[in-house]
Amino acid sequence: MSNTLCRVLAAASIAAILAGCDPIKPSGPSEPSDAYTVAQLSNVLNIPLASSSRTVATLSNAQNRIVVLAGPPARVLVNGAAIGSDTDVQMLGGTLYVAKRLESGIRERLQYYQAATVDLRPRPQPTEHPLKHVSSPPRGTVMIDPGHGAHDPGTKSACDPSLKEKEVNLAVALALAEKLRQRGISVILTRQNDTFVELSQRAQMSNRAKVDLFISLHCNWTERSAASGYIIFARQSPLPGAVKAAAAVADRLDGAGFARYGRQPVLKDFIVLAQNNRPALLLEMGFMSNRFEALRLADAGYQNRFAQAVADGIEDYLRK
Incomplete structure (x- = not known):
């Protein structure tokens, strides 16, 4: 910039100040009005x-x-x-x-508490009707296994590295346990807090309790960040009950709008499945390597809806 131009700009700025105006400032990106x-x-x-x-x-x-x-x-x-x-x-x-x-x-999509109201109008007396048959709650025992724990954090979120898989697994497991117990189904948890249980011990717990279904909850990770959806695993040569349970849970997850990753179930001999003598599944709830899905898995509302769909599927399986 030439000395003459510098002197002109300086003089213009001084004149603006003397005139009571703000000095000329460089313009930045403007706020979008929409x-x-x-x-x-x-x-x-x-x-x-x-x-x-x-x-x-x-x-x-x-x-x-x-x-x-x-x-x-x-x-x-x-x-x-x-x-x-x-x-x-x-x-x-x-x-x-x-x-x-x-x-x-x-x-x-926001949720609001609805204020309680009291209807003081007189109500008609109920008419008597023959009692209709009400189906009894399903009987059975389910073991829920929140994967990882304590010094074994599992994978981590692509969005928030401080969020560990073990935390999501436990949150969904506790929600699922509550929903099953509300339906009269007995529930055993392999862990109820941030503790570690050996994989073989988890399978042994299932065998000793002779549960009707064992389900291990996990979150997935892959180098392909676009991968998303749940996966249900059963062991190689699975028990017939495991195949039926996988189909029942998948039907409910699909019906609730949760995306699946490929055909279900996938047969693989994870230790908690291969050493398990009971109908057993391992459910990968989604990919924490996917930023979009990682945010969902961290959301308490999403966790609750996922647990609801799994509980519905387990109830369907136990009724058959």
Whole structure:
């Protein structure tokens, strides 16, 4: 830049200051008018901004969890359900933006507590009807095995390295145990906290208890980051009960909208399956190597829905 031009710009800046105007500043990227910052989205939805970085932001309260992911792939997850596309999330000047057009879709997926109401109107007396046959709850014992534990963390999340597979496995196992017990099904857990149990010992526990079904819960990992979906494993030459249980669980997971990875079940002699004399399955719930699926697996609402579908499948199996 020539000395003459420098003097001209300096004089213009001084003149602007003397005139009561702000000095000329270099222009940066402008805020998009059709998008919210994650902080603005937090205010609009009245859901606190729990954390925010250049790639991921989380809004959460007691009922809801919204995750904004810069990608790839760029997504907005509302209680585990994905909405929008790559173009609906932008990173500008270190700030995450979400397209305003997603607001209605986000609100549709939010969960709210419904205020209790009391109906004081007189009610008609019930009429007597012959008792209809009510099916009795299924009888049986299920052993749930949350994979890994303690010094064996399993794999880790592609989105949050601090989240370990063992934590997801245990969370889903506890939710599944509660849902089965509510249906009158006896449940045994190989671990109920962050402890370690040898693989052969897990199979021995199943054999000693003579359970009707053993199911080991895990999360998957692969170098192919696009891989996603659940996988159900049974041992080579599986017991007929294991094949039926795998089909029942897969039907319920498919019906609930969970993606599967390939044909089910896959036959493989994992120790907890090969040394097990009872109908036994190993369920890989999804790929933590997939950023999109890793976020879902970390979401409590998603974990609960997954456990619900598995419980439905196990109940179907025990009834047959």
